[in-house]
Structure formats: structure tokens, C-alpha cells
Amino acid sequence: MSKPGNYLLFVYGSLLSGFRSPAYEYITRYFDLVSGGRVEGLLYDMGEYPAAIPAPGSGHLIEGELLRIRNQQEFSWAMAQLDDYEGVLVEAGETRLYRRELAEIQVAGGTETAWIYWFNGDVSDRPQIESGNLLEYRSGRKP
16 A cells, blocks of 8 residues: 655644644654645544545645654554554454545645545535634534
């Protein structure tokens, strides 16, 4: 699933620096923040977590952060840990919650290709996060 030479990861949910979640604390052992970024897609509120769906050409953007692996030799191992966290690695008969793919990420001054976790399920009955910014959405959401 990894592409040799690509050591970038785009995050938009619990792995954002602003959440300071245990998952974020874990990935900071292996990844450094490069910059903010945006990807073409739609973002949905699934309750406990967000769901990103690719939407090229839609004009909708998801806000997030671009991360780079600190030690390239640890990339495959670190990504396997994230694949497990994101529900990519499942038992026989189970459906993957997310899928990891390469996407074009808009950054200041151009674009970068990075890995992203796209939601692999149904979002039809879930509210869309119109701003594409989960942190902003969560800070304004009423309990």
C-alpha cells in the first residue's frame, strides 16, 4: 500500500495538532508537522469521528495538516499502526472503516502528494461539516 518515496501524511481529524488526543501524541513520535493544507473533499460528522469523502472538482475543501515522517525507515511500521487505528486493517468478513490513498494536497505555494484516510462507509444520513474544518466545527458545536 505504500509508495516508495512518499513520506507525507495529510490529517483532518483526531490526528490534528489542535486535538492533542492520545493518537496525536503517538504520531508526533514519528511525524513532524510540515504545514497546514487542504484537500478536495466533503467532511461529515459521524459523532465520535469525522468522515472525509473525496470530491474532486466540487469546490469543497477539507482543512488539515501535512505531516512528514522523521525517519524514513520507520514509515511502513508507523503507517501500519495508523492503518490499524483507522480501521483499515480488519478481520475476514469485516468492512474497512477507512481506506488509505494518495491525494493532492493544496499547500502554500503549490501542491504535495500525501497519504490520506478516506471514509469507506455511508454518510447519507450524517451532517456535512460545510466549513471543511473539524476543529472550527467542534468548537462551535453545542453539546
